[in-house]
Amino acid sequence: MNLELSDEQEFLREATAGALSRVKTVEEAREALEDEAALTDLWPVAAEAGWLGLLVSEENGGAGLSAYDAMLVAEEAGKVLAGAPLLGTLPASMLMDLGGDDRVAAVAAGETKAAWLPAAPPSSVEDQWTVDPIEGMDRPEAPQAEVKGDEVTFTGTVAWAPDAGEADLLVVVGLDGGSPVAGVVEASADGVTVESGWRYDATRKLGTITLAEATGRKLDVDEDEISRAWYLTQALIAAESVGTVATALETSVEYAKERYTFGRAIGSYQAIKHSLVEIMRRLDNARSLCVYAGYAFADSPAEIPYAAAAARSVAGGALDYAGRQQIQVHGGIGATWEHDAPLYFRRSQLNRRLVGGTSMATDRVAEELFQGRGPVAAV
Amino acid sequence: MNLELSDEQEFLREATAGALSRVKTVEEAREALEDEAALTDLWPVAAEAGWLGLLVSEENGGAGLSAYDAMLVAEEAGKVLAGAPLLGTLPASMLMDLGGDDRVAAVAAGETKAAWLPAAPPSSVEDQWTVDPIEGMDRPEAPQAEVKGDEVTFTGTVAWAPDAGEADLLVVVGLDGGSPVAGVVEASADGVTVESGWRYDATRKLGTITLAEATGRKLDVDEDEISRAWYLTQALIAAESVGTVATALETSVEYAKERYTFGRAIGSYQAIKHSLVEIMRRLDNARSLCVYAGYAFADSPAEIPYAAAAARSVAGGALDYAGRQQIQVHGGIGATWEHDAPLYFRRSQLNRRLVGGTSMATDRVAEELFQGRGPVAAV
Amino acid sequence: MDLNDTPEQAEYRAKIRAWLDEHKDEAPILQGEGAITDPDEVAREQRKWQAKLAEGGLAGATWPTEYGGQGVGPIESVIINQELQRAGVPNVFDVIGVGMLGPTIIAHGTEEQKDRYLGPMLNGDEVWCQMFSEPAAGSDLAAVQTRAVQQDDGSWKLNGQKVWTTNAQYATYGLMLARTNPEAHKHKGMTMFILPMDAEGVTIRGLRQISGEAEFNEVFLDDVVVDADSVVGGVDNGWGTGLTTLMFERLTIGLGSSSFGYRGRRFAEALGEDEVASRNSEVRHDFGELAAELEAVRWSGYRAISALQGGQIPGPEFGLAKITTVNCAIKAGDLVADVIGPEALAEESEWAYMISFLPGLKSAGGTEEILRNTIGERVLGLPPEPRLDKGVPFSELRAIEKEGAAA
């Protein structure tokens, strides 16, 4: 059994950290709350570092790496609150690669921007593919789709799609007679309305896309592959959260050693100490499940929904907890604008509600087990 | 504003404590786990102390006291884990008194035992009166009822009814064409099957009653009065839980002062200290809501469902928490058979699932607020 | 069990209500339609209204009559608060001055100080701020490092930094704790001063919170000189003077606020709007739990008032209401935003504001951890944490800390 990173993976991690270190991502996260222009555009960085082609096969000009490799990149981005285009682009490129869309080479090269519009697979309590609503708990069905030969026409709205506001190509999932089909629509196509913006965490650009009989190229992918895009995003959010929690823990531990009250470093008090250990416990669990998700994508596809959902559920919980505890450990100063802790908190607040939200992932864990799926017999 | 106990209430509380102090209730709670016969029959104690007629009007031979007075008795019983017949008998006597059943005088005097079979009022998510199921989450409708003149015939099963296993008279709620009616059926009547037993907490006798066309006398009570019986039981369980939590807190605090580890009393460690304060916080909140419930029963009937449900919800949460923390504070020894803490834990485990369970009370709080009811404009 | 007033209280309430009926139209509108929004204008209008309240005997009512108060008890002050709420008009602007600092000066000040400062404080002519906390002295207030050194002419020279100073930007004076004898143990050797906020060397800087709003200030003191007669309660006796302020702080917060307006009904409206949410068992459960606890806080408040009427002064356990309120409001914010989704986090959303505001509130006035310590020790009688700062001169303590942090 070997779950350590390979040398190539260690290198990828370091290279990612290196590329991100050249941008003042955390400072920009604060400034962008008042002035969006303060944000460095990370698409070129992503292109140069090769992240956009990470999951694209080598024959299509990509690196042909694994989901776990992509998660390592996401983790590094999470550490420094970088709004790198990953959550929307990577599943888009994966589906385009699988589905035989030759424009994927340009996507991998960073010449064309692509984003996928997340659609969640059905469950025993949600009987159809759904997308995130603009507001409220009532999840609309995925856009209606009509296939005609190599083309597919979509009608519907998908809200809060990461990276979709800036994309040239939109990878859409729709329902054709109740069955999921995927297609690639140009953002500039007739019938496409793109609303771009951010909520609470200025580093994360979100697009709300309305498709009114918008036509694009059909992708040759099956239902399993379409659902894999959803779980890939779940796994990427999990990995990104792990990175964010790791930083929150690190800075909190550091402060707890330095800050004195009543003659003792605050880290010597159990209330602080135990809550830091609780962050660590959650972080460690989330990491383990990210390993599981990576393993499932590589070696055990039947476990993907369960593993990716479990990873997001636990990582989301860890991020919620760490986002609040980081502020709490820092006392009053942790709740001030100039401090970094609120930026991590903002990230935690948004991530919790993105792409189905943490709670939908948690629900999926139960679903898989109730349906008798879940873990394949253990080693 | 005066929310202190009156002199009469102080006296009632002391007299209750006095009557209970003559029985070794906590020791018996342990012994009864292995030998039911170890339990002192508390019906005679209740009769002598006047608890059975507490809510019966003076003209019917009762004390004509308030729900809050009954809650004070329940609180004292809860302090010492006394399995006093209150949860089933008091709502039964109240309904019989309101409904003009002259046998209530004998009930008040302790000559006849009466118990009510709990039925929960409908809500926006549960569209009919229901009773606790024998097993599972699917709540059956209240027994079917057929009214003929002064008589009513019931068919159905009500599980886990406190005090009902020993009762001579059963106060039943049934549905006649969808509308609730109440009636009094003799336990010895044709078609009545009584199964008596206990689960986990040997002090609490529970009856599962099956009615197969069992006929009894109809009570002249309306829907509001019938629902009041349900909320009275909720309030009594809340008050009883408050008593139980108070003892758990007291003994835990005492132990935390005496027990030393690593050269310090364990109560000086934040983990222990903060958790004891958490018991206190929950206890204090539960007490406040018991005051509210008492006030609602006396002066603001529209608030009864909300206030009683809120009291049970918070008191139930307090009991859950305290039941576990008492063991935890006592370390390994707290999890041994000879210790009292497990007896309080057993009580907490059962109470949590009795008469709708804590969770149904919590749901009711939400229901009342979602329906625009809840608190009447504050002072 | 009686939620009603005694006859005397009813009479007092009637008097207050009559005054408010007559004058409430003069109050500034701070919420809803036609509300003033500019912070400076709000402050100005609220101060005018405070003067009006003082005139009617509704400001500082518990102050002795010789200083402009009514000499009434805390229950009457509760009645005033309730009637102000009922009438939908604001309370005094300078809650900190009138509720906490004024009473401190009444208890410890010289006659000259009382004559000079109390009147303008009461009618809002001069706003006050409380300058106790420092970057390194939050929950552990006795760790203040701001130095006050007496000059040859008897005046004091102040250097240091204060933080979390509400209203500093409006204040004419601050009541400030500074260290006058670093060689004494940390609880000794502090002195309380009255600081003119326009003195040379005083710099005020807004301290922005998560939401971006500056709810507090930092105040920097750079060779600020104050007269010898600005000492309140005696040199090196500042800790004792400060304890009086903190006692009044507890009373003011405990009896004045009503859960910061966090009530089940407000959240029920937001959640109930969503048909799916209002029927979802998880939403109902989470909401029911927090709403019940918030309701408990209201009734705990009534119980405290009732006990106060019986002569009991609320103890540190009063702080439990704040813990409950803040934590329930945090859960409520999360729940509402979970139901609404990312749109709840829009910059102009009331929920985003609440979600941003609460983490700071959690530590305001002492962290939850410190509060639980205090209640555990003072109410439950649990043994204290070992204190490593007992009996050590303040100057050495700092050295020890620095050494520890470097280790």
Added chain:
Amino acid sequence: MDLNDTPEQAEYRAKIRAWLDEHKDEAPILQGEGAITDPDEVAREQRKWQAKLAEGGLAGATWPTEYGGQGVGPIESVIINQELQRAGVPNVFDVIGVGMLGPTIIAHGTEEQKDRYLGPMLNGDEVWCQMFSEPAAGSDLAAVQTRAVQQDDGSWKLNGQKVWTTNAQYATYGLMLARTNPEAHKHKGMTMFILPMDAEGVTIRGLRQISGEAEFNEVFLDDVVVDADSVVGGVDNGWGTGLTTLMFERLTIGLGSSSFGYRGRRFAEALGEDEVASRNSEVRHDFGELAAELEAVRWSGYRAISALQGGQIPGPEFGLAKITTVNCAIKAGDLVADVIGPEALAEESEWAYMISFLPGLKSAGGTEEILRNTIGERVLGLPPEPRLDKGVPFSELRAIEKEGAAA
């Protein structure tokens, strides 16, 4: 990322698997149909099976070959555990002896002790128990009060009480920590002894848990005399010897157990049976959360094995898996019983048993609080709690505690 064995490991695994294929029918059946239930018979049969495992080299495989082991590494011991689980047969009966006490004797015992005790321990002829904990020495193990006084003839007289002693009723010997020098600081002045459990003055009493079952024992020592050569690791050096045992305890628990069998699937079956429950959003949420965490524990275990293979010995953070497991199982028990209702609490219900078992498990092997302290200090590097027992002779410490408790 590779869940597979290296070629060497695969070969080892094949060897173990082959042996088990041949011998697994000889194992006693402890669960399911035809299972033995009488505790004494269970113990007897498990001991026989242990002898068989030892014969096959599957017991104490990490012990040096000269003492009957195979001299293999911890990874091979993990492989053995996995294969035993896979074959559905029990592990050794005397996990404590083979996993913890034997290795302690190997590290600290005399040659005579090793020759005399290790063989019968390994094959289950002589069961051992660990006698460290006392009523007043639980998490704070160094607080043992059991006294050992040396007699003129060099033998030791023991008086005191031990508690939480697993297997005492089956044991031939106990490894026991006693205080030999009360005037020394608490961590000094203790000595480790080998105690024959049939010695005069030893009384064993079953200690019943919440469920009514006696999972542990108390052992009372009343003027028990042991020979001078029963000292392990030197007089007054008991703490050091004990630390070795604790280190092996961590390794045994960490690598041997697999979450006590608490797995999401088991609970899913119970919950999924109820159609309403399996569609209830609150049940799904609560269950999904705990199931995901339990799954994490499994993968944390794989990660630890992987790290072990890379040469890393698991540290105190390994204890996090226990915290997660116990707390998730507690939530699962509550959830299942909420769904089933009071019937889940029937005396013969597996859920009632689980609910009764878990609170004790929470404190077993050190409370969660102590574990969090240890991890906070040793892994995160947070500063320690102030220790009031540092540098104080044990005899005085007790006096101080008594004074404090009386105050």
